[in-house]
Amino acid sequence: MLEIKGLRVVRGQGPQSHAVRLDALQLRAGEVWAVTGESGCGKSTLLEAIGLLLKPERLDCYLLGSEQHDVARLLAGEQHAALAALRSRELGFVLQSGGLLPFLSVRDNILLPRRLLGLDAHSHAVDKAVAALSLTPLLDKLPQALSIGERQRVACVRAIAHEPRVLLADEPTAALDPHNAQRLFELLLELVAELGLSALLVSHDWALVERFGLPRLGAINGQGETRFEPLV
Template sequence: MRQESTRGGADVVSLSAVSKVYGGRAGVTALDGVTIGFRRGTFTAVMGPSGSGKSTFLHCAAGLDRPTAGSVVLDGEELTGLTERQLTELRRDRIGFVFQSFNLLPALTVLENVALPLRLAGRAPEPRRVREAVEQVGLADRADHRPAQLSGGQQQRVAIARALITRPAVIFGDEPTGALDTHTARDVLELLGRAVRGAGQTAVVVTHDPVVAAHADRVVFLADGQVISEVHQPTPIAVAERMTRLGAWGEPVSAGRFTGRVL
């Protein structure tokens, strides 16, 4: 069911009491009653120990997986009642994805890879708009190159331009700098942050790296499938300290769950 548009300042993505259980009632609980919202023009990192539910969280929020219970609303659209075809169309039109593996087509040039989402949506790409997207990520002089002719950082820049070309409501990233060196990762994250904030879009990035998370406006922490806490205007040290308390490098947390509404 279509709900109130997010363009007036409400959450672009919101999860309400979302749970995900794999294997039936006696199975594994990956998410346990998660309630959280992400506003337009914000950049959020999601962190947590291994097995905390980060990937499941991203998949449910992006409509890649259906929650067992609860509600997911993206850009005013309730996802849990949509058909698979409707979900596919929503992901194509309103969501951008950036993954650790760049997922570029090797036979296509930079320009062609960036234009691909528009072509898949049956929309004729405007050459000027595609070139502007490539220029925005600093690859104007590589526009006619193919992925094999680019460095890893340059390929991830192409992936970001491709994610932005449809002007999606939200960009989801799954360890988008995991295959990059520290210096290149910093440049890519700064680029993503500028692109998102400059266009008033929203980014939600799952990462295990405190340095990467520190480029976000806000870091949300998961443990045992629940939202535990968050840090605003994070620094690498503050993020690392919070991860330590969550058991990332020590004993798993068994108490002190974060129960407030995350805004």
């Protein structure tokens, strides 16, 4: 589902620049990995690069989805339209800010990715996620009427609504109480298994990561650079 080799992305310029490196990663269908490390080490930067929101300085290999799309070739050729189409179809995002559109109801926010891709509005995966996260009473409300935690739960459902091949979640439980954080983790793992997705979850919640026994991509900090590698 996802194979990356030789990824390096740089944030900032001159002496203030910081590089984030991922030498190798392979995610198969049904696998969920946690991305861990101290605050500010580059976890979000790594996720944005994998999510095609940042152009890497170097990239030896990036294959995405069941059809093994050659993302590295598309990036090298600056094929922006093809990259945008691939990103919207194959990737699902949960941003720290939630990223809900304020003028759309909860229902329409959740269904937006499906409508943009021309998919049927009904989805068993969406129905299951809405029920599991107790969002049914909120479907007709606007985002400003929700708590921060409720918005984050909606954002998580929207990210899987179009059943992408790879889910990228940046601190999906940060705004949730312990009960809802655990329920969200359980739901994400269930949906990944049921839909055959792969997922990378940035998390500061070590207890949750350990409770669910997730394999980890851990940050190793060096001078001006953070390297992420599998930890066992």
